[in-house]
Amino acid sequence: MIIIVILISISLIIAVGFLISFLWALKSGQYDDTETPAVRMLFNSKSADSKKKENQKN
């Protein structure tokens, strides 16, 4: 029966780990802005063509 106690303590430790990682994510501001990153990831990185234009401008 002791095995159940060991398993439960392991599972609790893992669960507490997840709780702590969630709290860390919350405190480090990962939930501060839930809208902008969704838009930001759709922007294309600059193509070579448009870089040329910018060089001309300068």
Add this chain to the structure above:
Amino acid sequence: MIDQRSPEINEVVQDTACYHCGQPCPETLWFEDKSFCCYGCKTVFEILSSNDLCEYYTLDKNAGISQRGLHVETFSYLDEPNVRKQVIAFDSPAFSKVTFFIPAIHCASCIWLLENLQKINTGALRSEVNFARKTVTLDFNPQHTKLSELAGLLSSLGYTPLISLDKNEHTPPLNNKSLLIKLAVAGFCFGNVMLFSFPEYLGIDHSEQFLMRVFSWLNLALSIPVFFYSGFDYFRSASKSFKQKQINIDVPIAVGLLALFLRSSYDIITATGPGYFDSFTGLVFFLLIGRWFQSKTYESLAFDRDFKSYFPLAVHKRVDEAWKPVIIYDLHRSDEIRIRNMEIIPADSILLDDHAYIDYSFVTGESKPVLVKQTETVYAGGRLIGSPVRLVVDKKTSQSQLTSLWNNEVFKKVSESRYQKIIDKAAQRFTWIVMGIALITAIYWQLTKPEEMWLVLTAVLMVACPCALALAAPFTYGNMLRAFGKHQLYLKNADVIERLAVIDSVVFDKTGTITHGSTPEVKFSGELTQEEFTIVKQLTSSSTHPLSSLVSKSIQGNSSEVLSKFKEIPGKGIEGCVANHVFKVGSAVFVGFGGCLDHDASHVFVSIDDEIKGYFSIRISVRKNLGSMLNRLGKKCVALLSGDNESDKERMKKVFNPNVQLHFNQSPHDKLAFIQNLQRSNHKVLMVGDGLNDSGALKQSDVGLAVTDDTGVFTPACDGILHGSRMNDLDKFIHLAKSSTTILKTAFVISFVYNAIALSFAVTGNLTPLVAAILMPISSISVVGFSTLAVNYAAHQKLTS
């Protein structure tokens, strides 16, 4: 294009329109075969075109915001050390961080543009937009660029930052984060405690006594953080309300939680039972969810602004023959200041220059710009229209006529405490009933079975915990808040709904509320060909006179004719020669019109070769469909308070019912006093206004709603912000708020029924942990479900139809 500048002064060649903003170009800049009126517009186009975002122009031709007349210099005050210190979040010699609030952020392109600032200004290192909050956080190197340059750059792109020294305005509420942490801890513990409690309910073999004890102790351990951390607010609030000798909803909750925790701990420590820890942790978890649900905030809106956010932070003051930016609070009597086009006058001052047009529309409600002559007083809050002027400060900002309104005591007291919430009234009654039942039960058991008295008594207190009752209000109001928001009424918090429900008098402001604030109706009477119209546009767009710009805006299309001999005669009109015809645009006297016209509108006459062709009448138009809304409000609509003169009285009489009082020439103080008078005769007043002059009335009233057509612009301190297009639904909003009270009361009844069932178990001594574990979630879920469905149904019925 050849610059055909002829010797005459003021003559401008105008045959091109800016590709970005559509304005005529005085000095055309060329880029990729497109013409631009200024460097700013060209820059915006360059950035957009080099990144294939030109679709922006195909969607809406000349959609950009004109960049002309915006100076980087405007922000030079940001480099003053004491201003800089307050604005900047982090500062070191080579790295600084600043967050600007930019109301103009509205689409993905905005994010894109603002996050690529480092490509335009090498001093900028990184920028990050928060779309919901409409802020951009900039990392920059102060050795390479100045703060004022960055603000100026943003402004030149059309994203003028709104800078306020009031730190609180756009920082997110911190308690929301700590609430989430509490919620997370409670949820985690609740889940685990429930798992450890299942074996007991599912009938674990009682030979496994050892395992049972392990589970029980684990439950106790997991409940400790819930009791001391997540649920702590309830105990603090309850003890506070005891000190004030008032019972709020947190008192019975705290008593219930305490009973649950102590009883369960006792059961486990003495090994007499498995305890009720699953009910306890679940209760705290559900209660916190309710709190979180209700705390919905509109991050990009500010509900507590005063004149400070409307006024400029700094102004140019003459110091030893040079203009230096100073913070407006450092202005003193007899300082000489300079104000440019579209800037706000920061303090009551005396005009040094010949004349100036001042737009007081936001301060007094007076819709037409006022002509001020030399040595006359210009009042704080007015906006200068036209060429720059010099002024001498007469009164300090805080003592100016308008700003003295904020010295009124209305702005000092915290007004929320006036109203006793429905939930607290219910809680009071509830608490006394429960105490009575507990006492009777205790006496009965003491007489019959004294050894079980304590067990039964704690059981009664446990189930008396009004969990469902406490959840009903947050979910009803939280859902209501969201339903309002969906229909463009943004309320400050859930308490406003309760106050909105009991409104019996509605008071309106005129300008900007009943009428459109900024877009006057321009109508032309007479005959002009399309070609002639465009020439009139060409003429008027060269003038800074406020009426000229309105006429210019109302005409579509651009003329390709060459304009010569352009002359502007201040106070009279403008004239110019196009294709050998002399065009005159201006006042009746200027063109020689002798007739009589109605006085409630401004008129601009047009003559060609001294023959009068007709006139533009410019009037501020009344919002559409207001009549039916005012009819439905009926007797609730009490008065109209306007800072404007009586010229609009006849028109307002047509809009309002005859029994509505119409007051004109109302100062901000008069408006406040009017609301106070109504309240003295026991009316619950809803004030609907929009300007700074309504601030006192909005604050004094039971509910103050600010009307705006653009939620990004300034709104005075208020309880809610209503989008201008939803004005005609105002009565429906009040109705919906009323029905939320009904829904709330029904939810109370449901939760009382559950409490009664649970109590019947408790008083008879049959409340096992299993019964508690079943009843508690069912009651909570049914109350939450009921209020959510009922609110959405009511909102659909009332607002969508």
